[in-house]
Amino acid sequence: MKFSVLGPAGTFADAAAQKYLRLHPIENIEIDYHDTFDQVYQAVTPDGLGLLPLENQLDGFVLATLQRLQVANITEVGEVTVPVNFGLAGKVHNLAEIKRIYVQFKTEGQCQQLLAQLPNAQIITTSSNMISVEKLRDGIDGDAAIMPQSQLAVEDFPFTMDNVADQDANNTRFIIFKKQPAVLELPAQPAEDESASFKSALFITPPTEEVGVLYQILSYFAKTHLNLVTIMSMPTRQKIGIYSFYIEISGTLKQKSLLFETLQRMADIYTIHPLGVYAL
Known part of the structure; x- marks a missing residue:
């Protein structure tokens, strides 16, 4: 497996x-x-x-x-x-010598204060933090990389800086x-601790653009007292102005059947793309 x-x-x-x-x-x-x-x-x-x-x-x-x-x-x-915390390493002796810096695409947004100190350095985006490390190993003088803080203890570069993320708590x-489709049917399960918590994730797409569509979607969950913890709008790519909403819902296992009943009612109007329900 x-x-x-x-x-x-x-x-x-x-x-x-x-x-x-x-x-x-x-x-x-x-x-x-x-x-x-x-x-x-x-x-x-x-x-x-x-x-x-x-x-x-x-x-x-x-x-x-x-x-x-x-x-x-x-x-x-x-x-x-x-x-997650990050350090900086480089084939340099100080920040001013950095000409090129390797940064994982999501790490870049977490280390903006450091990068602002390097206005003349070329930022090269990588797909993972460890690939940034590999690029620096194979690099030349003037190269640097932002990497997991733990890597500073196992790598040997002339210049390092600890804790370069924009804040310590991260x-x-x-x-x-x-890799199997989630379904809206409540599966048969053995007895559970109904006070335990669950989380469910899904996409909801309205059929048309209309005033108040998001309010209508949210009202289903408000009326049933299901806790909406996340909502993000995503373009459907089919037409400008039509959005799909990524939603995460939490509750107790006692409410799980209520969640499925609510989603089944909503499926008569909206396109529901369930992503699963799991215990927390």
Whole structure:
């Protein structure tokens, strides 16, 4: 059984996968590393798992993940949050000598204060923080990279800086998923602790553009006292002005049947793209 994640080993995605497996042990599972989000998704086997970053505390939601979820037939089975912190290393002796800096595409938005001190440096975007490390290893004098703070202890570069993120407290939330369509039917399950919590994620797309459409969607959840914890608008790409809404809902397991009943009623009017329900 494979657990597909953004690699190589040492990334925050790798740390998230390791943490998930500590919390939810699975026998005979192998972590399978890939260079891009799309490769991670494509690599997930019918009996395997995938992991993608969804939200960063400083830089918000990961657009590439939301775009994939908008059209993907997957079922989310859990989430995990890990702390992220960054250091800077370079083949230089001070900041002023940096001519080129490698930065993972999502890391860049979390280290803006540092990058503002390098107005003349060329920023080269990478697909993972560990690839930034590899690029620096193979680089030339004047190169630098922002990398996981932990890597500063194992790498040997002339110049380093600790804790270069815009704030010390910083976390990234990852989703764990199976490559099978989520459904709106409540599955038969053994007795559960009804006081325990769940989270559900889905996309809701209205059929037309009209005044008050978002209010109408939100009213379904307000009337049933389901807790709406996230809402993001995403273009459908079919017509300007028509948006799909990414929504996350939380509640107790006692409310899970109420959630499914609500979504089934909404499906008569809206296009519902469920992404799964999982315990917290």
